[in-house]
Amino acid sequence: MEAGPPGSSRPTELGPCLSGQRGADQAASASLQSAARAQLGRHPLAVAAVLPAGGCGERMGVPTPKQFCPILERPLISYTLQALERVFWIKDIVVVVTGENMEVMKSIIQKYQHKRISLVEAGVTRHRSIFNGLKALAEDQLNCKLSKPEIVIIHDAVRPFVEEDILLKVVTAAKEHGAAGAIRPLVSTVISPSADGCLDHSLERARHRASEMPQAFLFDVIYEAYQQCSDYDLEFGTECLQLALKYCCTKAKLVEGSPDLWKVTYKRDLYAAESIVKERISQEVCVITDTKEDNKHVSHLLEEVLKSELNHVKVTSEALCHAGRDLQQIILDQCYNFVCVNVMTSDLQETQKLLSILEESHLSILYPVVVVSVHFLDFKLVPPSQKMENLMQIREFAKEVKKRNIWLCGLLISYPQACEVS
Numbered sequence: 107m108e109a110g111p112p113g114s115s116r117p118t119e120l121g122p123c124l125s126g127q128r129g130a131d132q133a134a135s136a137s138l139q140s141a142a143r144a145q146l147g148r149h150p151l152a153v154a155a156v157l158p159a160g161g162c163g164e165r166m167g168v169p170t171p172k173q174f175c176p177i178l179e180r181p182l183i184s185y186t187l188q189a190l191e192r193v194f195w196i197k198d199i200v201v202v203v204t205g206e207n208m209e210v211m212k213s214i215i216q217k218y219q220h221k222r223i224s225l226v227e228a229g230v231t232r233h234r235s236i237f238n239g240l241k242a243l244a245e246d247q248l249n250c251k252l253s254k255p256e257i258v259i260i261h262d263a264v265r266p267f268v269e270e271d272i273l274l275k276v277v278t279a280a281k282e283h284g285a286a287g288a289i290r291p292l293v294s295t296v297i298s299p300s301a302d303g304c305l306d307h308s309l310e311r312a313r314h315r316a317s318e319m320p321q322a323f324l325f326d327v328i329y330e331a332y333q334q335c336s337d338y339d340l341e342f343g344t345e346c347l348q349l350a351l352k353y354c355c356t357k358a359k360l361v362e363g364s365p366d367l368w369k370v371t372y373k374r375d376l377y378a379a380e381s382i383v384k385e386r387i388s389q390e391v392c393v394i395t396d397t398k399e400d401n402k403h404v405s406h407l408l409e410e411v412l413k414s415e416l417n418h419v420k421v422t423s424e425a426l427c428h429a430g431r432d433l434q435q436i437i438l439d440q441c442y443n444f445v446c447v448n449v450m451t452s453d454l455q456e457t458q459k460l461l462s463i464l465e466e467s468h469l470s471i472l473y474p475v476v477v478v479s480v481h482f483l484d485f486k487l488v489p490p491s492q493k494m495e496n497l498m499q500i501r502e503f504a505k506e507v508k509k510r511n512i513w514l515c516g517l518l519i520s521y522p523q524a525c526e527v528s
């Protein structure tokens with residue numbers, strides 16, 4: 107489906123979403139969903155989200171608008187979309203992008219299989235972009251699948267680390283108060299300069315807070331506020347909560363958020379975001395083996411060593427022959443790191459089987475999957491050079507699977523048969 111004509115607010119819905127990827131999230135979200143039902147009332151509220159993503163990222167200092175800058179070779183905005191997609195009670199996600207970035211956005215949705223996304227054209231300021239997103243939800247257009255929600259979440263597309271619990275808190279608070287927004291303690295003290303560039307006064311830091319996102323509103327409140335909004339506010343304003351207060355006399359409920367709600371603004375924020383993503387996907391390692399006794403023995407030893415070396419990481423062992431059952435569950439639980447154990451063989455059959463399973467699972471669409479093909483060989487029995495030929499195949503393999511975001515490497519370990527590995 108094409109996006110609406112330039113400048114229109116007619117949205118477009120694009121792209122199916124990952125099924126497997128969401129398995130673990132469904133389990134995790136189930137408890138929150140029941141909490142949501144309890145807090146949002148017996149008849150689940152119609153909740154939609156508007157993600158302003160029409161900026162140029164001037165402070166980032168790079169040609170690419172920061173929402174499209176890569177984190178682990180995947181655009182930043184895709185992480186935010188994934189975070190919102192994990193929340194099953196958000197029925198529509200309206201992404202507001204400039205006309206020139208519409209095609210880029212559509213390709214991101216297609217490549218990462220995002221779902222429930224509608225695209226709307228941005229305005230020249232953030233408030234105008236948000237207003238365009240709200241119009242798309244307000245205008246009951248016969249040919250579009252969007253309908254006016256009771257509650258609308260507004261969340262900057264460059265705040266990727268948003269969790270379901272803060273979304274539920276601001277939506278629940280907005281249902282009661284008409285508006286709600288996440289806040290964080292100030293890190294620096296706010297001061298007010300005088301005309302001559304000297305300190306006029308400073309604000310008491312403990313009595314003030316930083317306004318973050320997500321924010322949530324009764325749709326009619328925030329839509330009315332934007333319709334009443336002055337051009338000055340649309341041009342220079344930075345705070346949606348203030349619009350609800352100024353134009354609808356609605357005092358937003360302030361909700362303490364987690365430290366992860368920060369906005370990617372400067373280049374350093376991209377590096378920080380990438381290290382957070384890396385840390386999150388490095389929480390589990392799965393040692394894969396076949397059922398040969400030797401392999402099972404070595405993989406068990408390897409598992410114990412990894413557990414002791416990576417004591418904060420969950421290490422599991424699985425036999426590849428149970429792939430249909432156990433490995434799929436491990437994949438659903440979002441393990442992205444695999445060690446494939448091969449004892450006394452340099453052939454890659456087991457590793458190839460694992461790679462096929464991983465490719466079929468689409469696990470690597472959203473995050474890179476790391477596979478280490480470990481080969482324990484007795485160099486006295488067979489000279490390494492002969493075995494190295496086989497293992498050199500792994501380089502060709504690695505080039506091939508890298509195209510599907512699977513990072514494969516090989517490890518050759520001397521494993522003298524004479525001694526028992528204790």
Ligand SMILES: Nc1ccn([C@@H]2O[C@H](COP(=O)(O)OP(=O)(O)OP(=O)(O)O)[C@@H](O)[C@H]2O)c(=O)n1
Binds near residue numbers: 158165172262263371
């Ligand atoms: N005309 C605009 C300007 C900003 N935004 C979006 O509003 C969010 C927060 O704004 P900000 O961090 O200021 O983004 P930029 O305006 O892109 O950054 P800069 O001010 O450094 O140019 C971002 O997701 C940005 O894409 C938008 O939708 N439309």
Ligand SMILES: O=P(O)(O)OC[C@@H](O)[C@@H](O)[C@@H](O)CO
Binds near residue numbers: 319
């Ligand atoms: O001013 P910026 O466009 O960088 O940021 C916009 C908002 O994210 C920012 O004003 C928050 O404090 C929430 O309102």
